[in-house]
Amino acid sequence: MGTPKAALEWHGSTLLRRTTGILARVTGGPVVVVRAAGQPLPTLPPGVEVVDDPREGKGPVQGIAAGLTALAGRADLAFISSTDMPFLHPAFVRRVLRAVEDGADVGLPVARGYPQPLAAAYRTALAPVAERLVAAERLRPAFLFDECSVDRLDESALRADPVLAALDPALDSVVNVNEPADYQAARAAPAPQITIQRFGALADGQRGPQPARAATVAEAAAAAGVAFDGHVVAALNGDQLTRDGETPLAAGDTVFFLSADAGG
Amino acid sequence: MTAGGYCGQALVVDVGAGTSERLPLPDDLLRAYLGGAGLGTWLMHRLGPPGVDPLAPAAPLAFVFSPLVGTPLTTSAKFAVVAKSPLTGMLNDALSSSQFAIAGKLTGHDAIVVRGACTEPSALLVDGNGARLTGAAELCGLPAAEAEARLRDQLGHGWRIAAIGPAGERGVRYATISHDGRHAGRGGLGAVLGAKRLKAVAVRAAIKVGPADPAAVLAAARDLRARSFGPATAKYRELGTLANLLAFNALSTLPTRNFQAASFAEAPQLAAEELAGLRKVARNSCASCTIGCEHIYRARSGQKMRVEYENVFALGPMCGVADPDAVLAASARCDDLGLDTISAGGTIAWAMECAERGLIDAPWLRFGDSGALLRALDEIGHRRGLGELLAEGSRRAAQRVGGGSAAFAPHVKGLELPGYEPRTLQAMALGLAVNARGADHNRSGAYEADLSGQHDRLAGGAAQVAAAIETEDRAAVMDSMILCKFLRGVFTEPFDEWAALLSAVTGWPVDGTELHQTARRIVLAKRAFNIREGWQPADDWLPGRLLAEPVQLGSGRVATLTPDRLRGMIDGYYAARGLDSQGHPGPADVADLMLM
Numbered sequence: 001m002g003t004p005k006a007a008l009e010w011h012g013s014t015l016l017r018r019t020t021g022i023l024a025r026v027t028g029g030p031v032v033v034v035r036a037a038g039q040p041l042p043t044l045p046p047g048v049e050v051v052d053d054p055r056e057g058k059g060p061v062q063g064i065a066a067g068l069t070a071l072a073g074r075a076d077l078a079f080i081s082s083t084d085m086p087f088l089h090p091a092f093v094r095r096v097l098r099a100v101e102d103g104a105d106v107g108l109p110v111a112r113g114y115p116q117p118l119a120a121a122y123r124t125a126l127a128p129v130a131e132r133l134v135a136a137e138r139l140r141p142a143f144l145f146d147e148c149s150v151d152r153l154d155e156s157a158l159r160a161d162p163v164l165a166a167l168d169p170a171l172d173s174v175v176n177v178n179e180p181a182d183y184q185a186a187r188a189a190p191a192p193q194i195t196i197q198r199f200g201a202l203a204d205g206q207r208g209p210q211p212a213r214a215a216t217v218a219e220a221a222a223a224a225g226v227a228f229d230g231h232v233v234a235a236l237n238g239d240q241l242t243r244d245g246e247t248p249l250a251a252g253d254t255v256f257f258l259s260a261d262a263g264g
Numbered sequence: 265m266t267a268g269g270y271c272g273q274a275l276v277v278d279v280g281a282g283t284s285e286r287l288p289l290p291d292d293l294l295r296a297y298l299g300g301a302g303l304g305t306w307l308m309h310r311l312g313p314p315g316v317d318p319l320a321p322a323a324p325l326a327f328v329f330s331p332l333v334g335t336p337l338t339t340s341a342k343f344a345v346v347a348k349s350p351l352t353g354m355l356n357d358a359l360s361s362s363q364f365a366i367a368g369k370l371t372g373h374d375a376i377v378v379r380g381a382c383t384e385p386s387a388l389l390v391d392g393n394g395a396r397l398t399g400a401a402e403l404c405g406l407p408a409a410e411a412e413a414r415l416r417d418q419l420g421h422g423w424r425i426a427a428i429g430p431a432g433e434r435g436v437r438y439a440t441i442s443h444d445g446r447h448a449g450r451g452g453l454g455a456v457l458g459a460k461r462l463k464a465v466a467v468r469a470a471i472k473v474g475p476a477d478p479a480a481v482l483a484a485a486r487d488l489r490a491r492s493f494g495p496a497t498a499k500y501r502e503l504g505t506l507a508n509l510l511a512f513n514a515l516s517t518l519p520t521r522n523f524q525a526a527s528f529a530e531a532p533q534l535a536a537e538e539l540a541g542l543r544k545v546a547r548n549s550c551a552s553c554t555i556g557c558e559h560i561y562r563a564r565s566g567q568k569m570r571v572e573y574e575n576v577f578a579l580g581p582m583c584g585v586a587d588p589d590a591v592l593a594a595s596a597r598c599d600d601l602g603l604d605t606i607s608a609g610g611t612i613a614w615a616m617e618c619a620e621r622g623l624i625d626a627p628w629l630r631f632g633d634s635g636a637l638l639r640a641l642d643e644i645g646h647r648r649g650l651g652e653l654l655a656e657g658s659r660r661a662a663q664r665v666g667g668g669s670a671a672f673a674p675h676v677k678g679l680e681l682p683g684y685e686p687r688t689l690q691a692m693a694l695g696l697a698v699n700a701r702g703a704d705h706n707r708s709g710a711y712e713a714d715l716s717g718q719h720d721r722l723a724g725g726a727a728q729v730a731a732a733i734e735t736e737d738r739a740a741v742m743d744s745m746i747l748c749k750f751l752r753g754v755f756t757e758p759f760d761e762w763a764a765l766l767s768a769v770t771g772w773p774v775d776g777t778e779l780h781q782t783a784r785r786i787v788l789a790k791r792a793f794n795i796r797e798g799w800q801p802a803d804d805w806l807p808g809r810l811l812a813e814p815v816q817l818g819s820g821r822v823a824t825l826t827p828d829r830l831r832g833m834i835d836g837y838y839a840a841r842g843l844d845s846q847g848h849p850g851p852a853d854v855a856d857l858m859l860m
Binding site: 199201236238240241 | 495496497498499500502503507508510511514515516536537538714715716717718720721723753817818819821
């Protein structure tokens with residue numbers, strides 16, 4: 001690729017920034033980045049933790065083990081994603097997590113012809129199982145799945161979720177960028193379709209929701225004609241507030257722009 | 265020699281005995297408490313008999329000025345009215361802005377304290393000739409604005425007047441004191457004056473009080489004036505605080521139908537974005553203010569009134585009323601009667617729910633019924649019918665009604681909640697619970713942390729504790745210096761910048777570190793007063809409904825504020841403030857309060 005995937009530009013941000021931002025929106029718990037020891041990473045928002053993978057070259061199960069170990073004692077469930085999935089949608093993450101919430105040890109999407117272990121949900125209690133497999137050089141995710149209960153979510157199961165079906169009907173969440181051409185094609189795709197709305201003095205005669213295309217809050221602000229400075233805050237889906245222009249957006253999001261000088 | 269900006273004395277008037285005396289205020293005391301809410305707190309400790317009934321003659325009420333009053337600094341024409349609240353039984357300080365602040369200070373006093381009770385309805389006059397009473401029987405029953413106008417006509421040029429309306433005369437526990445169309449609104453201070461049979465207090469300037477370094481103050485004033493026109497105050501200038509309504513609705517933080525919901529489907533009908541183009545007729549400012557946050561709207565009846573977020577929330581969504589004309593009329597009615605709109609709306613909303621549940625026999629009182637809202641306000645203001653009960657506030661009313669209604673009485677320490685939903689603003693939840701005045705959005709600005717994007721507003725914890733303390737400290741200083749909080753966004757290093765302003769005015773070498781200590785002292789002095797007057801740890805809490813009934817946001821996330829979570833935040837607040845586990849300050853902190 002020429003550039004580490006984590007640092008690939010994505011709508012004024014980076015792929016890693018996007019991935020961590022999407023997971024932070026959905027999970028509400030710690031977000032952990034597992035990297036090769038000493039691997040440089042692009043700037044990440046405050047609160048994202050970085051752990052070094054103690055053993056290089058051991059494949060995805062090692063990364064899964066390291067991530068689950070980092071979360072042990074702080075979270076019961078985890079969504080594990082590779083960094084190169086630029087269309088990962090919060091609705092997809094929620095649907096997959098629900099499989100584990102409902103009792104399985106692993107929620108494993110099977111989409112676009114392949115199981116997706118790096119777009120899947122796991123119980124953090126599997127950490128020692130994964131560690132044992134790595135120590136035994138049993139490095140394929142299938143070995144892990146042999147030792148626990150797995151809810152395999154095929155495309156029809158995934159699309160049975162009405163929210164996911166509406167917001168990510170093609171299951172672009174599992175599209176990854178392995179080659180430069182993959183990245184270029186993904187980057188050339190239109191930004192997600194969202195809705196923006198301005199409030200208070202920012203509305204300036206343009207009240208009510210309006211459609212826009214934006215991959216980040218900064219792009220949404222530009223589409224809204226709002227100077228996203230210290231006096232403006234954005235609210236995602238009427239819920240999470242942010243002043244970080246690199247906050248990633250996904251199809252179906254609503255972004256409200258309000259005066260940050262709250263109260264009165 | 266007294267520091268710049270001060271007179272070095274308070275006037276203590278006994279309107280029963282017809283006497284007055286001057287209480288010296290030494291520099292070290294003034295530097296420790298500044299003025300306004302801070303100095304007022306100290307005066308209540310000093311002059312208020314422990315355990316006194318707030319409506320008893322012996323209960324003092326103080327108009328407290330500040331070193332910045334009368335300087336060219338924008339928003340400095342403010343004063344505090346401080347007393348023990350008849351609504352909460354705790355310390356209450358109400359800030360307000362008008363020429364009354366300037367004239368009051370230039371009578372030659374840093375505070376004017378009233379004790380005793382008149383034998384007949386009277387007005388207290390204070391000027392260079394001292395303090396005296398004049399008969400005011402002909403003003404009884406009039407709205408405060410009308411009483412003020414008549415008294416000014418009677419007294420002549422130069423007098424500034426603060427007055428009470430019929431609600432204060434009748435002892436409604438959330439009656440206001442009004443002046444120049446503005447109000448010292450919360451906590452029932454109008455009832456305190458009413459119990460003293462004082463319809464009005466009139467002041468006339470007699471002396472000049474200058475700053476220590478006039479050139480520095482002038483330069484600071486020019487700088488502050490320029491900054492006051494910048495983006496930090498744009499919201500207040502362009503749409504006013506009513507701009508909050510639609511935004512809060514979108515964020516599920518707009519209390520609706522007595523906190524049964526956190527958004528109001530009809531909110532767009534009341535939104536500033538909708539109404540401003542149709543109804544706004546003018547924009548005004550307080551005295552000495554360059555921001556101009558007052559937005560005057562005209563109702564269909566032709567009546568004009570100032571519209572703020574809090575009165576629209578309290579008389580609109582809180583009561584389920586969506587008709588803007590009804591809300592404007594209700595707000596005007598509160599002004600005429602002299603009622604705190606937040607407590608009135610909150611108490612009526614509670615009563616609406618009681619009526620719908622069959623706990624109160626009032627079939628006419630229902631959520632969304634604007635006629636019922638107006639009728640309830642009239643009955644409260646005149647203490648007749650159901651108003652006799654509702655004039656006591658939601659806490660006392662719930663104690664009398666019973667039936668589990670206390671769980672949804674929307675108050676903290678007896679003061680009704682403002683328009684910030686605690687379940688979806690959990691830093692604010694803490695701020696509301698621990699504040700000395702009760703449920704107060706001005707003494708705690710913790711919602712700023714919730715709306716900053718830096719913390720998850722639905723996950724109250726340690727971060728929220730730090731934020732609540734920071735905003736409480738800032739409020740303590742701003743309310744004591746005094747500067748308007750709408751100016752807060754123009755300061756990048758507030759404590760250092762405020763210290764510089766204070767130094768220029770007083771001549772004291774104040775720095776930001778000292779002001780942090782001053783802030784903490786003022787907050788703890790308020791707490792110490794409340795403890796003296798019977799505060800219990802259980803008073804730092806929130807209504808049962810807010811801890812038992814989650815709120816669902818449009819995103820699907822559920823906002824839950826559990827007792828455990830609130831307890832954790834309160835315990836964290838106590839620890840961070842250096843209080844013991846029961847919320848009491850330690851001996852060293854008490855000694856620092858200079859109460860002996």
